[in-house]
Amino acid sequence: MLAAAEAPAAERPLLAASDIHRHFEGLHAVDGMSIDVPAGKITGLIGPNGAGKSTFLAVLAGTLPASSGTIVFDGRDVTTMPAYQRARSGLVRTFQLPSEFARLTVLENLLVAAPKNRGDSLFGALMGRRYWIDDERRLVEDARVLLKRFGMSAKESDYAGNMSGGQKRLIEIMRALMLKPRLLLLDEPMSGVHPKIVLEIQHYLQDLRSEGLTILMVEHELHMVERLCDSVVVMAQGKVIGSGTMATLRRQREIVDAYLVG
Amino acid sequence: MNTYYAANLLIYAGVDIIALLALNLQFGVSGIVNFSFIVFQAAGAYTAAVLSLPPDSANGGFQIYFGGYQLPFPLPWLGGAVAGGLLSIPVGLVVLRKLRSDYQAIALLVLSIITNEVITNARPLLNGAAGLALVPPPLSDQIDPNTASYQYFYVALTAVCVVLVFVLVNRVVNSPYGRSLRAMREREIAAIAIGKNPVELKMTVFIVGGVAAGLSGAILVGFIQLWAPSVWLYPETIILFAAIIVGGRGNNVGAILGALLVPVGFEEVTRFIPTTIGPPGLIPALQWVAIGLLIIGFLWFRPDGVRPEPRHVFDGAPVLEDVDHARRG
Numbered sequence: 178m179l180a181a182a183e184a185p186a187a188e189r190p191l192l193a194a195s196d197i198h199r200h201f202e203g204l205h206a207v208d209g210m211s212i213d214v215p216a217g218k219i220t221g222l223i224g225p226n227g228a229g230k231s232t233f234l235a236v237l238a239g240t241l242p243a244s245s246g247t248i249v250f251d252g253r254d255v256t257t258m259p260a261y262q263r264a265r266s267g268l269v270r271t272f273q274l275p276s277e278f279a280r281l282t283v284l285e286n287l288l289v290a291a292p293k294n295r296g297d298s299l300f301g302a303l304m305g306r307r308y309w310i311d312d313e314r315r316l317v318e319d320a321r322v323l324l325k326r327f328g329m330s331a332k333e334s335d336y337a338g339n340m341s342g343g344q345k346r347l348i349e350i351m352r353a354l355m356l357k358p359r360l361l362l363l364d365e366p367m368s369g370v371h372p373k374i375v376l377e378i379q380h381y382l383q384d385l386r387s388e389g390l391t392i393l394m395v396e397h398e399l400h401m402v403e404r405l406c407d408s409v410v411v412m413a414q415g416k417v418i419g420s421g422t423m424a425t426l427r428r429q430r431e432i433v434d435a436y437l438v439g
Numbered sequence: 440m441n442t443y444y445a446a447n448l449l450i451y452a453g454v455d456i457i458a459l460l461a462l463n464l465q466f467g468v469s470g471i472v473n474f475s476f477i478v479f480q481a482a483g484a485y486t487a488a489v490l491s492l493p494p495d496s497a498n499g500g501f502q503i504y505f506g507g508y509q510l511p512f513p514l515p516w517l518g519g520a521v522a523g524g525l526l527s528i529p530v531g532l533v534v535l536r537k538l539r540s541d542y543q544a545i546a547l548l549v550l551s552i553i554t555n556e557v558i559t560n561a562r563p564l565l566n567g568a569a570g571l572a573l574v575p576p577p578l579s580d581q582i583d584p585n586t587a588s589y590q591y592f593y594v595a596l597t598a599v600c601v602v603l604v605f606v607l608v609n610r611v612v613n614s615p616y617g618r619s620l621r622a623m624r625e626r627e628i629a630a631i632a633i634g635k636n637p638v639e640l641k642m643t644v645f646i647v648g649g650v651a652a653g654l655s656g657a658i659l660v661g662f663i664q665l666w667a668p669s670v671w672l673y674p675e676t677i678i679l680f681a682a683i684i685v686g687g688r689g690n691n692v693g694a695i696l697g698a699l700l701v702p703v704g705f706e707e708v709t710r711f712i713p714t715t716i717g718p719p720g721l722i723p724a725l726q727w728v729a730i731g732l733l734i735i736g737f738l739w740f741r742p743d744g745v746r747p748e749p750r751h752v753f754d755g756a757p758v759l760e761d762v763d764h765a766r767r768g
Binding site for chain 1 (some may be wrong): 611614617633636751
């Protein structure tokens with residue numbers, strides 16, 4: 178009985194975007210994209226440069242408003258919800274370019290993202306340290322667990338701006354994880370990262386999936402996509418031109434022509 | 440040094456410290472380039488003036504203004520603080536919501552100039568260019584303001600306000616909320632991506648800063664007993680920005696140092712240069728050149744100021760020396 182009741186929820190995609198359009202003046206960057214992101218999986222979004230992948234990701238996260246279409250996240254229509262509220266509701270993005278808070282320490286970069294800190298309001302701040310120090314201590318512990326897991330404990334007091342490109346990627350992923358997201362939107366998490374850290378990031382993402390986190394990632398490195406992603410959506414000129422596993426996609430002539438050549 | 444001069448210096452220092460703590464919260468911590476800061480100080484000063492002055496028919500009606508409520512202390516000071524906060528709401532809603540931060544700065548600068556022009560030329564409002572005079576000092580009906588003890592009393596009142604503002608601003612800056620403000624300053628788009636609402640954060644800081652600015656104006660007008668458009672021209676804001684840059688952006692102690700070094704120290708020192716040197720107006724003009732050079736010099740040689748923003752290290756962190764060593768190595 179219970180299993181039957183839960184079944185539809187389990188099959189329901191965590192995020193369903195349908196017929197999303199995003200126009201810049203005359204340019205149709207996203208031109209009728211529909212995509213289902215299944216829960217607990219890593220979905221890849223690939224396509225040639227200028228296909229509209231980053232724009233689409235930005236529309237899903239609310240950074241850019243959709244010109245038309247609907248986005249349903251966890252059964253709730255979030256199409257017009259502001260970006261910061263989507264982040265709070267568990268739909269969290271990262272950026273293609275490093276986006277650390279440079280003059281905050283590595284630890285602070287994580288702490289600042291944590292919700293539920295009594296000191297993170299004007300009232301709480303004015304009440305003084307004693308009012309919020311318990312929350313702060315708990316969050317420092319949480320953040321240190323993440324730092325340890327990502328091998329960055331020794332850097333916690335350094336300014337994030339002084340870190341390497343790969344470390345900034347890790348900071349950004351850890352920062353997103355502090356929000357306890359349901360769905361992580363990653364925009365080329367491996368770009369500009371040292372090959373050794375690429376491998377680390379790959380393992381972290383696999384671990385996170387096995388813990389139940391859902392991921393939608395834009396990525397150029399196809400071998401990485403093949404190893405990581407449970408399914409892949411191919412995008413070109415603002416539209417979906419194919420989807421499935423990498424193995425099936427490689428057999429489809431028009432997709433190979435459009436993108437997978439080489 | 441006579442009592443009046445000492446009190447004068449201390450009260451100016453107190454007023455500038457309150458103003459700079461507020462501006463540091465807005466600009467140093469949150470990254471809002473509030474080039475109309477002085478307007479909010481003026482709003483507080485004018486409000487405190489019309490709340491404490493008698494109706495404008497008094498004194499032979501030589502000046503005209505609205506209000507004139509003769510309210511007892513501390514109501515004019517509270518009113519000044521509230522006025523600074525209230526004025527921040529419409530200004531913030533117009534400027535802080537849609538504009539990019541560089542355009543915010545331009546819009547606020549223009550607002551400062553327009554406001555000054557309007558008050559200068561609309562005489563029925565606040566007596567125009569001549570400004571308001573004979574503003575009654577706080578409790579002047581009970582204590583004679585022309586005594587040394589009153590001067591010290593006023594210094595003490597100012598000091599209480601300075602301490603209050605310092606404690607509260609310090610709490611904000613050193614809290615998780617202050618951390619959110621700094622994150623917004625560093626990279627607004629990333630702050631949004633972790634669930635911060637920058638409009639809400641900016642509006643709050645803008646209003647809080649407006650309240651403190653208004654209070655500083657109320658304190659000043661109660662002491663100098665007059666207020667006119669010529670004392671809140673937009674370059675006054677530039678002096679405050681110079682003080683923040685010299686003191687150290689994002690550091691409250693730096694803001695206090697900046698207040699003592701720039702608006703108080705710098706202006707006092709240059710006051711003693713004989714104005715008979717060169718053509719008339721040369722020395723005051725050179726003062727502005729010097730302020731400009733001070734800003735450029737600090738941005739060039741010591742961009743973080745005398746007291747840079749402190750790095751926040753948490754209990755149980757790897758020892759600082761190790762971290763520094765690792766970075767050098």
